[in-house]
Amino acid sequence: MATTEFAVHGTEHDAVREPVVNDFSIQVATVNGSGSQSANTVLLRTIFKMGVPVSGKNMFPSNIAGLPTWYTIRASKKGYIARKKEIDFLVAMNPETAREDVMSLASGAVALYDEPLKLNELRSDLTFYPVPYDKITAAVCPESKLRKLVRNMVYVGVVARLLNLDMAEVEKALRKQFAKKVKAAELNWNAAKAGYDYATASLTKADPFTVERMDKTAGMIIIDGNAAAAMGSMFAGVTVVTWYPITPSSSLVETLIDYMKAYRVGPDGKATFAIVQAEDELAAIGMVLGAGWAGARSMTATAGPGISLMAEFAGLGYYVEIPGVIWDIQRVGPSTGLPTRTSQGDIAFVARLSHGDTCHPMLIPCSVSECFSMANDAFDLAEQLQTPVFVMSDLDLGMNNWMSEPFQYPEKPQNRGKVLTAEDLDRLGGFARYKDVDGDGVGYRTLPGTDHSGAAWFARGSGHNEKSQYSERPDDYANNMDRLTRKFENARTLVPQPEIVRNDSNEVGIIAYGTSHHAVVETLDQLQSEYGVRVDYLRLRAYPFNREVHDFIATHQRVYIVDQNRDAQMHELVKLDIAVEDIAKLRSIRHYNGLPIDARTITDNIISQEGK
Amino acid sequence: MATTEFAVHGTEHDAVREPVVNDFSIQVATVNGSGSQSANTVLLRTIFKMGVPVSGKNMFPSNIAGLPTWYTIRASKKGYIARKKEIDFLVAMNPETAREDVMSLASGAVALYDEPLKLNELRSDLTFYPVPYDKITAAVCPESKLRKLVRNMVYVGVVARLLNLDMAEVEKALRKQFAKKVKAAELNWNAAKAGYDYATASLTKADPFTVERMDKTAGMIIIDGNAAAAMGSMFAGVTVVTWYPITPSSSLVETLIDYMKAYRVGPDGKATFAIVQAEDELAAIGMVLGAGWAGARSMTATAGPGISLMAEFAGLGYYVEIPGVIWDIQRVGPSTGLPTRTSQGDIAFVARLSHGDTCHPMLIPCSVSECFSMANDAFDLAEQLQTPVFVMSDLDLGMNNWMSEPFQYPEKPQNRGKVLTAEDLDRLGGFARYKDVDGDGVGYRTLPGTDHSGAAWFARGSGHNEKSQYSERPDDYANNMDRLTRKFENARTLVPQPEIVRNDSNEVGIIAYGTSHHAVVETLDQLQSEYGVRVDYLRLRAYPFNREVHDFIATHQRVYIVDQNRDAQMHELVKLDIAVEDIAKLRSIRHYNGLPIDARTITDNIISQEGK
């Protein structure tokens, strides 16, 4: 099938067929718009509710209906939640890709297929299970219009039986999925049962994959990164949200709208927020800056094309020094690239977004829980530093479902930064907007509407002196630019600090960020268990980098930087930032085909670069 | 005055007042819109026509009339044409800045002032010459409305007398300046003469500065970089020009319009070109791409804010692989920055303009003659590589007058790149738009309108296979991206190669680009003559860099990279590109206050970093 880079070679499955418990991947190959998303979510939740760590990833096309889509579910008793490169269990629902889907499986894998397609004739080294979908569906669903949808729940039943899933959990998951749509729930539950019954009656288990209850997910939640970011933004106290729809960021704001309507309408029925669908991204960021200037916690969410359109305003925000939060849910290349595939491709561009000398702090969540917490961090930081802050998520994190510990309520009060009130002005007798009073590069600001005759300052780019008066003097300009540099230096210590996942050797280290994290933790184990190599790991959580990053590199011999982009963008940012004598230690690992990175790719790459 | 970074300290002038011949700087301090530009040009041309190397630089404000403006003219028998930091001869015409202008002169300098202002009372270590402008002007210009303008020509006469300029040359320059405006010429000539006569009668030469005829400018021309670029574009065969007015790029297109109207209208009276004032820069680049796709040599010119707005389209151009030329006449930071001051601030941003993995070739002219020749190179390169090419000029180069050897007619025929005609298609039987047939990363294209049923291909971003068919396959995507990398590698050898100005030691080297060049050549001499240090110098003319750049760094111990921006942007690009073991050799020299860089700044900086 078209979402693996190449046919993978059989390894473990070639051996004796011992039971493989809670450690495999399912791939459902289907077409989008066929309603299989519900079925897949039911499968995911069932495994999750059986206490088994699980993750799900949707590889969908850039259209609305009818094109090939693959959904993978990985169960992992060890808790690995990155994409698994190898597919163990294929549910081939899409006749158009079925041949290729089957051909690219590793020997020993399983394929569930629509009986009439006779996929079993393609290979002899797989376990095939035929399912007569039409027949089963027709029996449980008299209304022929609905059969296309219900069909999917049939495979849920079959898979449940084959993988030993608890049908009680299937039913719960299914009823949660259809919530108030009682009739649909009933119909689908019948389909699932029919699938289950068919499998019981007609299929003989011939593969080793199976699920057993564990207790690794108790109390945990399942959510996608965009919803987590939405929730985090609400708890951060966002008041102005602007957006222009774009995949994969739209659901962030759409979920936020739901949350805000539910929890941020006052007792008088009035909203304590404004959410505006702007006419485009230029307007969206313009509104964010206007609102941030006027004192609101304002944000927008977008993806690459929107980021490009925001370039001019991003620079203005940097120079005028206005807080604002921009979520970039990164995806592949231009609008007519692979807009529904994941990437970490905007890192270098965002770091200095806009003409002239500009630089922007970036926060980089790796998990849904960081989407939640960094939403808050981003506002605090933006207001503290008085500058636009970018949160660099990606499609994999934003649009896929991830399990997580429940989120922590923000413990610290909002940090609204250096804002002078009318009383402050009375006390101080005046202020100079861009004076570095505290030596941290951050001046004091007043908000429009402050009831004081000395409150006003004139907001414009870099053509001003400390008092925000018009100036073209070379010294005023250079002084201001140097203060901005100081401010950015200062940001190093204010941004979320890296997570040092492991640091107990002085030999080889890995630096990664964002969603690559989940593949890297698995790589650590692979390197140790398969090659006996123990490797350290630091996860970046923000740009600019702080001393811990420098130290980590300084104390290792070789450091691999993992990027999900072609141009090794984070690798470059690190290279520019560290001590010269450490640069030679840097190695780069790049992954850029639109699929989420997997551990095997990283492991193989490291092993090959290490010359092992 | 506000255009020097700080008051300079007297050095040479403190000594015995020997005549200083053909080696000094004049600064005319005035307000814009007062018509002094004509007077200054007459002064410049007079010195030029006396065979003395000369340069002129205008430091003007971002408004239309009434704000302080400084024009500096430098005469240099050695041929130095960079800005000279020290002012030797001040013409203080602006009462508002007069005090500061005088106070910031070095001891021993000269100040010509309006008698009633009594500037002579400010300091005793300068040579002051009073000029009663009102009186002189009134005498030669009965019409009081015109006096404001004519007044300027009075100082030309005074300066001519004091500096020993040839009044016959003054007259010629003046009449050239006013060309067909015979009456204005007459009036102004009388004013110049009156100034001259006044000086003869009432002023006693008390300073050492003087001009003597030389023969260093015979046959040379004077032109600004934008006009040179315009002319070069015309001779390159540009056919579609789009623009949106923005300082300092507007004059490029406005001059181009004049040239094209004069020389590119066919015998039938029909234009062989289209020039469109677009509604903004997004439209301007969109039109360039549309025209480039359809086969025209298309270009636009802009500055930083426009570059920001072009970001999304620049990426599309990269991915669809469309030729087009974009001139970036760089200036300081956002629209409300210092839009009329010079900078090299867009280098890093343009190098990877757009979200996702993108990179763009940049050509970097240092002189008017390179503005001319690179206009042609840019088109050849864009069509050869099928990609947008940026030409990185700056305000100093684009808007100031520079002397130059006459331009060379392009000797090579236009290189239109790999374009297949209907006949080619017949012969080949078909083609795949993005196939790397020749191993150079560049595919073959057909133009819309090609009369062949197999000519069409579908232009879209990166979501395609070799045949430009829609594809979301990971392997198609990665293969295409790798080919684009190959193409960019290939660009290294196709872009204009660096100029190795001097390379005869293995110790210290300088790397600079664009307008910094003129300061650096002077620095080379300063280092040698003042400190006995001989330093090598390579001038970058393009990005990506080629092997000569790498070799230059490899063969030196320390290499200073000169940037006219805060963030050492070229320094960073070089750092990312060279062998790791050479990185430690790099040093950075940055200049970023809106004024053109000067040799003294570089020299002092190198000496201090060299610890001498």
Place this chain on the structure above:
Amino acid sequence: MATTATPQPKINRIGLTVLDYRGGKTTLCAGCGHNAISERIIDAFYEMGIAPERVVKMSGIGCSSKSPAYFMGRSHSFNSVHGRMPSVTTGAVLANSKIVALGVSGDGDTASIGIGQFVHLMRRNLPMIYIIEDNGVYGLTKGQFSATADLGSKLKTGVINDLPPIDTCALAIMLGATFVGRSFSGDKKQLHTMLKAALSHRGTVMLDVISPCTTFNDHEGSTKSYKFVIDHEEPLHDLNFVPHFNEIDVEYDAGTSINVTMHDGSQLRLRKLERDYDPTNKTEAIKRIMESHEAGDVLTGVFYLNTTAPNFLDMIDMTDRPLATLPESVTRPSRQVLEECMEELR
């Protein structure tokens, strides 16, 4: 050429069959209005005998903007960026004034992000056909309101639109487009006729075609659903088109019809239905459109037609030959010219 005895397929005046005007298999949803428009485009180009090689299909981003992949596969096509198709098309037409430019956009692509380029394209009256496949929502991003959504129209989620719609036709007329009309993807004959007439016009043709989104905006409460448009369509007139290469037929009654001669000599005939309507009167056209909004009607037909205004190529007085392929001898002035320029600067 078929050599067997099977019946010859029908061919048009340049010898092509309708198959030569087909494109790739659509990936749009079943029932999407955009697919019907693609069919009408195929038919119109086929019938008018436009060589597909002379055509460029231009688009922005959206389901609508993807549709050029699904018709006329022998034409060059450019799927550009969101909202900026007008500028790309302008560049292409300048580079090669001989090509026939067909732009396909969506209501989001045009009226939301793209309204700026739309406005300026209309002002220029660039020769091209601009089709808005108008469903009142962003299809490709899953159903948010666009700026052509009507007041009070309801999303599937129940959200009601409270911003007034932009009437792209009224706007286009006001701004300078010279052939402006509205149609409906389900009105086969009218749309077909309008497209053929469009191919006879030299200037900006702007057609707003209501094109229901079956997936996100075809429900009760939507004013861009099939049902709503069928129930509320009010054609201004009955349209007939006689291409210049056909013999002029007879049935034409000056009392009930207006006959407009197009740039290429074709005739567009507007037979009045209810009341008199003069399609050459700008002010009346806009008034009539605004009235239809108040009445809640979906007014369709050719609202405005001006065959005398100069188009952009006329204004800039450009050579007839495509600029793209002018030889170097024409585009590079001589050595003497350079010497002249140099002398001027000495």
Place this chain on the structure above:
Amino acid sequence: MATTATPQPKINRIGLTVLDYRGGKTTLCAGCGHNAISERIIDAFYEMGIAPERVVKMSGIGCSSKSPAYFMGRSHSFNSVHGRMPSVTTGAVLANSKIVALGVSGDGDTASIGIGQFVHLMRRNLPMIYIIEDNGVYGLTKGQFSATADLGSKLKTGVINDLPPIDTCALAIMLGATFVGRSFSGDKKQLHTMLKAALSHRGTVMLDVISPCTTFNDHEGSTKSYKFVIDHEEPLHDLNFVPHFNEIDVEYDAGTSINVTMHDGSQLRLRKLERDYDPTNKTEAIKRIMESHEAGDVLTGVFYLNTTAPNFLDMIDMTDRPLATLPESVTRPSRQVLEECMEELR
């Protein structure tokens, strides 16, 4: 406060003198229309007794957009980027609905690069005053045509404009603005009255003020020169304004005048000059404007006024308190809410 016996300066109803409404010294050219508009703004805000601290002055880029530095120095001001003032203002008004937003733009800033944001601002009817200082050229970049330049208008260089102008008033009315008028920087009384009325309106006020550029567009052949406008100005009506805090004066004749009660209770009176004109009729307004173009007149006055349409803040049903300063207790939901959300996801 003056303690000497010098005569007290005149003060307005909130105790400020006109000096409290002044700004920095202008750096625009002598005679520039923009300076006159600044004066009128000062007078209007002073007379209406608007506290400068409550005002935000918003602008894009251009000579016009610089002018906010030259009036009301006690107000916050934001000189943003070219053509995008509307979005910045929208953000600011959302963040603090209590502020009085005054946007100053140029014709290039609005009608060329900025037309997209302009269109969408008008649709939203955001409460603000939007002034176009309209000189038909780009002043700050030295005199190129903008998109409001009239057909046939001539540049100093002799170049003639051949693209139709965008009439920002007709556009604003069509799109949803609720107070739309045109005036002239040289028409002191009319402009002054319109500005005062504007301050009584809650919705988008769009005023296109012809404001000659003495340096680049005030010559023979220009249709935006002082001479041309003085010669061709045709006021729709004679305007009088009675602020809500003044006693209602008498001279009002229902036969010759229309009286409009503004949102704050002030009265705007339009005394008819030539023919009847109903400023609440959209369609007629647009028609009248288009006719004036054909006649070559510079029609001025309040073209359209709608005091009942909801503005954007009404539509989004937002709290009255400024969002910017809502306390954390209001903007951060409780721990229980988080727990509820978590439970939902288990």
